[in-house]
Amino acid sequence: MTEARKVLILHGGLLLLLFVLQFVLPAYHHGNLARIMVLASFAMAYNIMFGYTGLLSLGHALFFAAGMYGMALTMKHLAFTPAPALLAGLAAGLVVSAVIGALALRTAGVAFMIVTLMFAQAGYLAVLYFGDWTRGDEGFVIQQAERVLWGLDLSDPTWRYFAAFTLFSACLLISLALVRRPFGRTLIAIRENEERARMLGYDVFAMKLGAVVISGTMAAAAGASYGLLFGYAGASFASVQYSIFPLLWVLLGGAGTVIGPFLGTLFMFYLIDLSSGITTAYMLIAGVVLVLLTLFAPQGLAGEVRRRVWRWLP
Amino acid sequence: MTLLSTRGLSKHFAGLRAVEAVDFDLPEGEVRALIGPNGAGKTTFVGMLCGRIAPSEGRVTFDGRDITGLPAHRRIGLGMAYTFQITSIFTGLPVRENVALAARRAGQGGDAVERALGRVGLADRIDQEAGDLSYGHQRLLEIAMGLVQAPRLLILDEPAQGLADSEIADFKALIRDLAGEATVLLIEHNMNVVMELADRVTVLNFGAVLAEGTPQEIHENPAVQAAYLGTG
Numbered sequence: 105m106t107e108a109r110k111v112l113i114l115h116g117g118l119l120l121l122l123f124v125l126q127f128v129l130p131a132y133h134h135g136n137l138a139r140i141m142v143l144a145s146f147a148m149a150y151n152i153m154f155g156y157t158g159l160l161s162l163g164h165a166l167f168f169a170a171g172m173y174g175m176a177l178t179m180k181h182l183a184f185t186p187a188p189a190l191l192a193g194l195a196a197g198l199v200v201s202a203v204i205g206a207l208a209l210r211t212a213g214v215a216f217m218i219v220t221l222m223f224a225q226a227g228y229l230a231v232l233y234f235g236d237w238t239r240g241d242e243g244f245v246i247q248q249a250e251r252v253l254w255g256l257d258l259s260d261p262t263w264r265y266f267a268a269f270t271l272f273s274a275c276l277l278i279s280l281a282l283v284r285r286p287f288g289r290t291l292i293a294i295r296e297n298e299e300r301a302r303m304l305g306y307d308v309f310a311m312k313l314g315a316v317v318i319s320g321t322m323a324a325a326a327g328a329s330y331g332l333l334f335g336y337a338g339a340s341f342a343s344v345q346y347s348i349f350p351l352l353w354v355l356l357g358g359a360g361t362v363i364g365p366f367l368g369t370l371f372m373f374y375l376i377d378l379s380s381g382i383t384t385a386y387m388l389i390a391g392v393v394l395v396l397l398t399l400f401a402p403q404g405l406a407g408e409v410r411r412r413v414w415r416w417l418p
Numbered sequence: 419m420t421l422l423s424t425r426g427l428s429k430h431f432a433g434l435r436a437v438e439a440v441d442f443d444l445p446e447g448e449v450r451a452l453i454g455p456n457g458a459g460k461t462t463f464v465g466m467l468c469g470r471i472a473p474s475e476g477r478v479t480f481d482g483r484d485i486t487g488l489p490a491h492r493r494i495g496l497g498m499a500y501t502f503q504i505t506s507i508f509t510g511l512p513v514r515e516n517v518a519l520a521a522r523r524a525g526q527g528g529d530a531v532e533r534a535l536g537r538v539g540l541a542d543r544i545d546q547e548a549g550d551l552s553y554g555h556q557r558l559l560e561i562a563m564g565l566v567q568a569p570r571l572l573i574l575d576e577p578a579q580g581l582a583d584s585e586i587a588d589f590k591a592l593i594r595d596l597a598g599e600a601t602v603l604l605i606e607h608n609m610n611v612v613m614e615l616a617d618r619v620t621v622l623n624f625g626a627v628l629a630e631g632t633p634q635e636i637h638e639n640p641a642v643q644a645a646y647l648g649t650g
Contacts, residue, residue, distance in 0.1 A: 286522055289515070289519070290519065290522075292511070293508055293511070293519050296508040296509070296510050296511060297506060297507070297508050297509075299502075299506060300502070300506045300507065300508065301519070302490055302491055303468070303470070303490060303491075303494060303500045303502070303506075304494060304519055304520045304523050304563070304567075305491050305494030305495045305523040305524065305567075306491055306523055307489075307491045308491065
């Protein structure tokens with residue numbers, strides 16, 4: 105069997121499984137999985153920059169929040185309907201990531217981490233500062249009546265699941281197409297050896313900026329969808345926590361694998377969910393499991409699978 | 419016709435004159451060796467040619483065009499290829515992908531990758547991970563990455579360093595074979611390689627051109643001998 109075929113079967117199989125699961129899952133897990141798929145889309149966005157291009161950003165909450173507020177504020181203040189509001193969220197993510205990328209990419213390594221962190225903090229503070237419009241920490245609810253996209257009520261669990269699945273599929277297929285194309289392979293080359301890539305004639309800055317914009321826009325798509333599907337926009341989504349989460353999910357699932365971000369998000373979500381059923385000190389259990397995983401599977405779940413059995417995993 | 423030339427090219431690092439007012443002309447089709455004692459400024463000079471280091475003063479002209487202000491990747495796009503002194507390959511990627519990355523940017527399709535690897539004798543290692551190759555093979559892979567670009571000017575920074583004698587013989591045959599297609603600028607310490615391959619030799623010392631001529635002339639030049647052996 106050729107590699108392309110194996111890749112198709114694995115990722116197509118995952119999508120098929122997720123599609124079918126909505127008909128069999130109990131309501132509680134059904135709702136969880138919808139949330140996980142949106143958050144995994146955020147993680148996949150992060151993975152394009154961190155896993156494939158080798159750019160460690162500590163400010164992805166800014167892109168997630170740009171999408172969320174681009175969507176929610178236009179609905180609240182300009183009375184946009186969901187479809188144009190989603191587009192506004194995407195556009196906000198595109199613009200913010202292009203500007204931040206052009207500035208932050210003048211630095212590298214630790215300085216890049218700090219610069220992205222600072223910009224994200226500035227974004228978070230801006231949300232609080234403009235509290236008259238954003239309602240700051242408290243946030244605001246997007247009413248059920250407004251969350252109707254093309255006649256589909258997105259507050260209804262079935263449609264919500266389906267919308268999350270659509271977003272997830274799009275992000276997965278984009279990631280997959282990206283890393284199999286010359287552009288994505290050049291990003292990998294930049295991750296592996298930036299100076300060599302430059303001396304092969306690649307415009308490294310432009311390609312890294314491309315990666316930041318794709319990643320930022322995808323993160324914004326996840327943020328906008330999250331707000332729309334779950335009916336709420338608040339400053340906590342712009343906080344540093346939401347910059348750390350995608351890093352954790354990607355590290356756990358396997359940086360630089362297409363399927364890793366989903367596995368990491370799923371794993372972390374249920375780890376916290378299950379351990380909080382056992383004890384109130386659930387973060388202790390989660391912490392111990394994370395330590396064990398980084399000790400014994402430093403490349404993450406999918407990374408470990410690739411290292412041991414499936415060398416072809418993209 | 420002159421493919422590459424510099425006028426008054428200088429690089430000063432906080433008062434240290436690494437390269438000082440170098441005028442250099444490289445005719446198309448020539449194999450030129452650049453030699454000099456350690457610290458003579460060879461790598462700095464070449465760094466300014468291919469855009470890795472910005473000059474303090476002077477101009478670089480390639481194919482009749484002033485490229486002094488062009489970033490490195492644009493110069494590569496004009497037909498320069500550069501191999502690093504310290505092996506620089508994509509160790510985490512397969513040999514094939516290493517060469518393919520070089521080929522794609524240079525617009526070389528078809529079986530260019532296989533041919534380039536065949537020329538350096540690595541065809542049977544095409545699916546190995548580059549990091550698993552021996553040091554000598556990694557050097558050859560780097561040369562293949564230069565070859566596959568079908569460059570007009572191939573700059574090789576100490577390509578024979580660390581190669582075994584048998585590999586050096588193969589390398590010399592490869593460069594002789596290449597001499598008809600590309601202009602080659604070779605920075606090399608191994609005098610045996612320089613004497614056999616170079617049409618002409620430029621000697622740098624303390625950042626300035628000390629002598630230029632055929633290998634035989636350079637061999638007999640008393641100033642060059644003094645620079646290498648010391649005058650004390």
